[in-house]
Amino acid sequence: MPDAAPESNASGPLVGLRVLELGQLIAGPFASKMLGEFGAEIIKIEPPGEGDPLRKWRLLHDGTSVWWQVQSRNKKSVTLDLREPEIQDVVRRLAGECDILIENFKPGTLESWGLGWEALHALYPRLIMLRVSGYGQTGPYRDRPGFGVVAEAMGGLRYLSGEPGRTPVRVGVSIGDSLSALHGVIGVLMALRARDRDGVGQMIDVALYESVFNMMESLLPEYSVFGAVREPAGSSLPGIAPTNAYACNDGYVLIAGNGDSIFQRLMQAIGRDDLGSDPALAHNPGRVAQVARIDAAIGDWTASRTQDDVLAVLNAARIPSGRIYSVADIATDPHYRARGMLVEQPLRDGTPCKVPGIVPKLSATPGTITRPAPTLGQDTGEVLADLGVDPKTQARWRALGYI
Template identity: 50%
Template sequence: MTQVTTATGPLKGLRVLELGQLIAGPFCGQLFADMGADVIKVEPPGQGDPMRSWGRAGYPLWWSVVARGKRCITANLRSKEGQDLIRALVEECDFVLENFRPGTMEKWGLGYEDLKAIKPDIIMIRVSGYGQSGPYSSRPGYASVGEAMGGVRYLMGEPDRKPSRAGISLGDSLAGTFAALGALAALRHRDQSGEGQLVDASIFESVLALSEALVPEHTIENSTRERTGSTLPGIAPSNIYDCADGMIIIAANQDTVFRRLAKAIGMPELSSEGRFSSHSARGANQVDLDALIQKWTSKRPTAEVEAVMIENAVPVGKVYKAEDMLDDPHFSAREALVDAVSERWGEVKMPNVAPKLSATPGSVRWAGPDRLGQHTDDVLRDLLGLSTEDIEALRDKQIV
């Protein structure tokens, strides 16, 4: 398989200088790279981003995803010469992306006002746990804390035990996504006015943005949502049901859909029975209704349950693991998974670019570069005009 290096997508021609490490900031950079931007990721010499070693037995498969499509260089941001390299690169970039603790960039002389003096229309994207202002801004912030503060952790899991987690770094990815959205809004403003600006994205506010009506429900109705496991209280049927060989989700809470479900399971009379005849009645009798459906599904394999529901136009879906995604024809038809070229692995199968654009689709050009500083020489030579001797001198002093 030949490595694809030509950028495609609507952000082709734009350049992002990515500083920081781990997940939230780099995920934002991944989104830019997916859509065609030239993302130059800066890592500390000799150690690199910790994501390079996150994985089972130290194999950095996550790195292959979060650094895909990026050119990776090294620079010591704690040294004056390293900081000078960053200042020079800023002149060649449209965005600077960082996710250090607030105040760190200012300490290095690389805060927004510093960068703005170098390139007045620069857009600086700052991702942090709590934002760049407020009494908590200087605290270290990880996704788990932001998810808790934003309200989602309290709602995850079963009601009879402590809150659970999503199994992925939800808060980091949300913060990176909102940061990218804010950056594109800032780009639109720059296109119209010529002005750059600062984009301040926090993990806790990104999670809070998905909290639906939690706050008004408390302030107006004096109610607090609680953990409900796999069910939606008052919305029935909508649950995960056990089959003879696995689990399946059935969602049929709308009146017309419920009538089709009742027919599908051989009990059409349920839709006219008083305790199940309306949305509110089904919600009030949710436990009894789930028990009836569970009794039917438990005697049948998931494939049969799925086929019956599809035949009767009832929303249904298996509870997928990675192996199910690989076998699913819809994933294949949509090209939802893609093979990215990797020096270490040959190919790495990973999620494709989302969303899909009809005229200017993005692409995964390569997996996260295996070698630390793999593109340092190319970037410093092509963008800054440094000679091989100049770069070697910087390397000898451990600046790159």
């Protein structure tokens, strides 16, 4: 059976921290999701009525996206109309009771509501604010709308994705948003460390395109020094050989035989000692120069064999290799199961549902799933009451549609 979701996270490393999430969709909420998995209390603000648009993205069960069950686990949902001055005052007060505020609105939006960085920092010097946007809070593009797919294009990733001579392709997931969330979490943790030292919070400015660009390895220095523009390379790893996807008679395997000693073992395993002992191929630069010859030799060997046969030989020879997994492969893989990465988190009506486990894995204070994703506005009354908003005021706001 898949691992069950733990009941509590009293020992989580972020227990005691309170996070106010004003974002929606992916980048901001993904960051708070990670913080919540390690013990932080997450108060998610959603607009009344429909809530976060992610609730309706992709495949729905009983009217709600199953994606929501991952992105919003461990969070409380509070519905507030941030356009209303009375509600802006509530959010301002709530920010004062939190350690971290996360938002991914278009730059200037929070300022128009009196909730920008300068205003909140003046009131609450210890508050840390994570701001995720398409192009950052400054610069000539700051006011442009930006989504992860655009950031992936501008950051250099999409140019490299796909087969040579073909239309550049999307990676397949919203990687620009997720990378930005990860950079945001790193920034928050560093800001917390700095606050422990000097007692003052700070603003973290994460741009989607910069988060993608930060992953682009040697792209810029290669262009700066050599004028080299890295081009799409399909399934191969340019400049490092051999690494590619090779066709078997029942699918593909990924083989990474690019270390000098690994290459020799690979050639021995496929019966091509002539290539393994060739001095011209002893080191990576020589192999790159003859990569087509090497790829052809490996491809000829895999073509007449099954994936299982190929992987059995390569694993025995200690050659890095593996199948190219679909989610169906992931969901039944014993290693995923053994590592706690297939967690059973039933939906609210009891429908079985597997969700991804938690990464990274801390030895003493691991992350946990403490509560399922909330229904819209599930925690509004509780959070407002804790803030001192009386039942009469809450009732009036409900009647007006503010909450």
